[in-house]
Amino acid sequence: MPKNFFNSARISEEHLAIALAQVKLGFWELDLETKLIECTDQNRVNFHLSPNEIITEQTIIDSILPEDRWRREEGLKQAMNPETPTYDFEVRVRHYDNKIHWLQVRGTVIFEQTKPVRIIGTTIDISDKKGVEILRDELLNITTHELKSPLSVVKGYLQLLQKFITKTGDSKHQLIAERAITASGKVERLMEEMTIGRLHDQSEMILKKEEVNLEELALEVISNTNLTSHDFELTLSVNTENLTVIADRYRIAQVLTNLVNNAIKYSPGESKVEIEIARENRNIKVSVIDNGIGISETEQTKVFEKFYRVEDTSRIAQGSGIGLFLCSEIIAHHGGEIKIEANPKGKGTVAHFSLPLQIEG
Structure with missing residues (x-):
């Protein structure tokens, strides 16, 4: 030896x-x-x-x-x-x-x-390996989100303008309004394709936390949604006095907007979506309830996977399969939980997320 x-x-x-x-x-x-x-x-x-x-x-x-x-x-x-x-x-x-x-x-x-x-x-x-992608993806996500929100508002006003012009019988200006709406739709599709082509898993997420009143935030989301979804009635019920959380307001609005839009997209033939805010131990829970097509038990967790689409939904609504993935990332980085379950009161789903409550004293 x-x-x-x-x-x-x-x-x-x-x-x-x-x-x-x-x-x-x-x-x-x-x-x-x-x-x-x-x-x-x-x-x-x-x-x-x-x-x-x-x-x-x-x-x-x-x-x-x-x-x-x-x-x-x-x-x-x-x-x-x-x-x-x-x-x-x-x-x-x-x-x-x-x-x-x-x-x-x-x-x-x-x-x-x-x-x-x-x-x-x-x-x-592999968190460090993914870190190289974070800055690029964060910039892309923020940019597309900041463009989508005002674009939805613009599109909503264009649709209202089109309805007004139609009543006047002015075919020339009606055609202009229709082309403007079509163009805004193309921009929406382009941003969706950009997101699909560039989005990657994130190991970190930049949060700008502040005190957020969830009732005020929910009312803001409802107001914006009403501009583009005129046929749906959105209601809000609040079952707690303490509504304040420490969170990134823009990120939580992104989550709630996505859940509401999903509830509308997958509720053909229905006209009502409910938002509930309630206390749950030391957390505050926000639920979005619809009476739509529902979701099977086996897919209730899979929907949070990037690019996953529920089977047999493409005929009802188009989507990229990244919305709920982003929601899951945002809530996880806030120390909360997010779930989608069958509606216990009937058909449809209940999508809810919880966040740590800001408790005084």
Whole structure:
């Protein structure tokens, strides 16, 4: 045995540990019988787990944001087939500083004959890799949103002007109004295509937090929506006195506007959408309720995936499949939760999000 063998081995091990820490790569192994997981320190860091904590499969599931857990379930389900024993997916976890981290999880199922006995795999924190895209995407998102809001208002006024001109019988100016509305529609489509082509997952989001009165914000969203959706009645009910949250007003308006627009789009033949604001423990909950086509239980979490479209909805309304993804990102970065469920009072859906309440004292 060479004289410096053990010293060289120690140095190599130290170098390997440093290299794995630098790339944030963790290793793990799951025993499918005991459900216990053995892993490296870096894997604990990736999932924000304490150094001496006993890790089980449920521990890892609980560490993943609820709206991302279905990705793990689907990947694992496919990997339980000996012909396709590997999986690769991305999920979000929340660290102690309340920041969202993206992890890429890869695994291989080990079989004894045809029985799966354990899974070995890796996790890597890919938040930094995504960070390069943040500034570009933030600028794009802000620009398109800031253009879409006034454009919707302009289009609403053009439609009102067209109705007025139609009553006068002035065919020349009616044609001008129609062409202006058509042109505004083309601009909307162009902005949608820009967003689809450039949007990426975000590991961080710039928030400008301030005190926000959610009742005032909801009334503002209703007023803007009424300009473009004349056939729908939007109502607001408030069941709490404390309506103040610390949040990014523009971002929360973006979420509420998207949920209201979805409720309208997917409620053909209906004419009413309700918004409710209520206290829920130390949170304030905002719900958007419709009587539309509804959503299946299996798709209630999938709709928050980027570019996901509910099956058989393209005949009802067009969409890019990014709206709810953005809503999920915004609420997650505010420390809240967002869900879409079947309407318990009948047909349709209830989309709701909760935010930490600003409590005095």
